[in-house]
Amino acid sequence: MPTEELARRWWVRGRRIASVERAGKFIDDVGFALLFPAPKPIGPSLWEAVAGEDDEPFGEGMGENEQRVWTWKDELPRRGLAWYGAYLGGRGSFLSPTLLAALYPGEGELDDHEHLDLSPAAHELAAALAIEPLSSATLRQLLGDKNKYQRAIGELQRNLLVTTAGVQESSNGWPAALLTLTCEQFDVGGTQDHSAAAAQYLDTMLTASAADLARAFRWSTPKARDLLDDLTHSGRATFDGRTYQPLTPR
Structure with a gap:
């Protein structure tokens, strides 16, 4: 709570x-x-x-x-x-x-996935989605294995490359999520700003450690600490020796 x-x-x-x-x-x-x-x-x-x-x-x-x-x-x-x-x-x-x-880790292009260290299955799904949005059911059929699909789509989502874009009705009566490349649905690419992301995290959490930030955005703890220290040195956060807080919490 x-x-x-x-x-x-x-x-x-x-x-x-x-x-x-x-x-x-x-x-x-x-x-x-x-x-x-x-x-x-x-x-x-x-x-x-x-x-x-x-x-x-x-x-x-x-x-x-x-x-x-x-x-x-x-x-x-x-x-x-x-x-x-x-x-x-x-x-x-x-x-x-x-x-x-x-x-977002790429340039906002359809081939952003090619520049990341992903599994072959994840690359295959991203390449298919570069052609058109597809339902989760269609993507599962493409790989031919449910577990392989779950791992691959999870990999793409962890790297922010894929998102949902509504649903598509299916023959069994249950709608399937329609998936698309993030760069097709949102204005992303070339605007990566991890300092701003760290500031947003702190503003929302009100108090956090470097390890908390690292876990949230999948950064190393040293990187998260450096970003939070930069916020502190620029007068946007405070540090009590254990956790960081935004300078003007809501």
Whole structure:
């Protein structure tokens, strides 16, 4: 459970989110959010901003709030309001377009994947998506193995190369996520700014260690510490010998 200060920062207190547009504003404000909360708080979650901190997701099946956030995980990226994929802690996560641009590792080109150290399966999926958006079912068929697909798509999402872009109806009645290259859905490439990303992380978490930041964005701890120290030296953060805090917390 987040502290009172974090609960306000993470939109857990106050008016609940009831529209996809307001969900987009929430993610734009916090910069990053999980779809559902993690056992140990590692960031805000869309679920808690929608349902509050006392409701457990799927406690009584697919209710109204569950239906909302499950639909919005595909609708937010389709509208360009937030990137979605398995990112923070390997969990379903949203990134604001601004934070995404600061973290994106390529030049915003269809062949960005070719310049990264990825598995052959991940390269194969990225090359297929460079031609057109495809459903998760189609991509699984392309690789011919569900586990191989899960590893490859997870790899692409960890590197922010792929996101969802709505859903596609399937013959079995269950819609499949439609996937596309991030650079086709968002304005990214050539704007990487890890200092700005570190500042956003600190602004959202209110207090964090270098190890916390490193785990969140998959950086080395020395790199995370250097970035946080730079924020401290420039007067944008403080350090108490253990953790960092934004100089003017919300």
